[in-house]
Amino acid sequence: MSFEFLVPVSDLVAAHTKLLSDHSLGKQIKIHTADNGVPDLKKTDIAILGIRENRNDVNFLGEKLSFDTIRKSLYELYPGNWDVNIADLGDINPGSEVSDTYYLVQEVLSALLQKNIIPVIIGGSQDLVYAQYRSFDILERMVNLANVDSKFDLGNSSEPITNTSFIGKIIVEQPYNLFNYSNIGYQTYFNAQEEIDLIEKLYFDAYRLGEVISDVTIVEPIMRDADIVSVDLGVMNSNSMNGVTSSPNGFNGREICTISRYAGISDKVKSFGIYEFKNFKNEEMTSMLIAQIIWYFIEGFNYRSNELDIKNQKSTLHYNVPIDDEILSFYKSVKTGRWWIEIPFLSSGNNKLERHTLLPCTYNDYERACNQEIPERWYKAKRKNEV
Secondary structure, three states, X not given: OOOOOOEOOOHHHHHHHHOOOOOOHHHHOEEOEOOOEOOOOOOOOEEEEEEOOOOOOOOOOOOOOOOHHHHHHHHHOOOOOOOOOEEEEEEEOOOOOHHHHHHHHHHHHXXXXXXXXXXXXXXXXXXXXXXXXXXXXHHOOOEEEEEEOOOOOOOOOOOOOXXXXXXXXXXXXXXXXXXXXXXXXXXXXXXXXXXXXXXXXXXXXXXXXXXXXXXXXXXXXXXXXXXXXXXXXXXEOOOOOXXXXXXXXXXXXXXXXXXXXXXXXXXXOOEEEEEOOOOOOOOHHHHHHHHHHHHHHHHHHHOOOOOOOHHHOOOOEEEEEEEOOEEEEEEEOOOOOOEEEEOHHHOOOOOOOHHHOEEEEOHHHHHHHHOOOOOHHHHHHHHXXXX
16 A cells, blocks of 8 residues: 555654764654655564544543654664664554545555555554554454553443443454453452453453563563553553653653563564553653653664564473373473473464464463463453353
8 A cells, every 4th residue: 555645754853863973863763754755665664653643532632743753752762783684664644534544554554464564553542542453353353452641542332432441342343253351450440340250251351450560571571462452551651751641650760671682572563552642741751751762662663583483493492390180281492491381272274263272471471380280361251261
């Protein structure tokens, strides 16, 4: 498809980039500017894309979005020892209706997916995740969505979509391509008990903020199993966001960057979005945090180890653990030390599900299985398949 309707990076940012060090990220990225047009995407690994849509924010007051400060902050950073080709495609402007924006977003992201390019989205309101998810329809397979968010965003799916109800829309609207939804960092007092019960009933994964903060490594296998990752900036505590978020509790900068790196290093993640950015006075600190979240995602991507087919690699270690009437099959990568558990009941010929027959797990899951405890995520996958 043509990317001609994309809005180039502003002249202000383009001029700022010319003043940067030759070693800066801004000088390494192929940038869509008014003078040069959309860059050639051959050999591109990651494409940055701004989406200036926020009209379905329940608190929308007519604000217009600009991502200039984020781009300035990102371009000023220095790349690691990377072998990654990055392009900045510029922005998608709001359409006449929000549904028009969704259509454009879905078209652009689908085109990038088909080119095996990972979009890194900087967005307005988080209902845009719906379009991010729908872009996978073209691949005709089940997908997993991981949402780093203090809220579940299930909402009322019978009402028009908003940034607090998009997950509900994703669950109920056809085609049904959602296999698993994982929430990372929810805070109980921000979620109705009915929503918490529904997440449990649907056998989705949810990790409380305190649980993740006490051991952030539990996020790694979740990200290793995700196709789409969404970050709501409202998951951050107000100290880390210069008072922009209203909650004193939430992730800090180090934790969100660690989570972002886990998303980047996952061989499965094909789409990454950061949402709920709002323009305000003194936004430099928030913009720099977003720039660093993106930096860590790219850093993780650079160290991907291509272990999607871990089961068939000769060096992989295989362990069988009998529990009750089950025999659980675990696989360990010699290269990275990461673990998976097999879900044999999904390999029944359903092509949409064949990618989900190995579930990333931890060494702790293996140890507990040896002590006759069935891993919770394995059990949920089994129950989901039986429903």
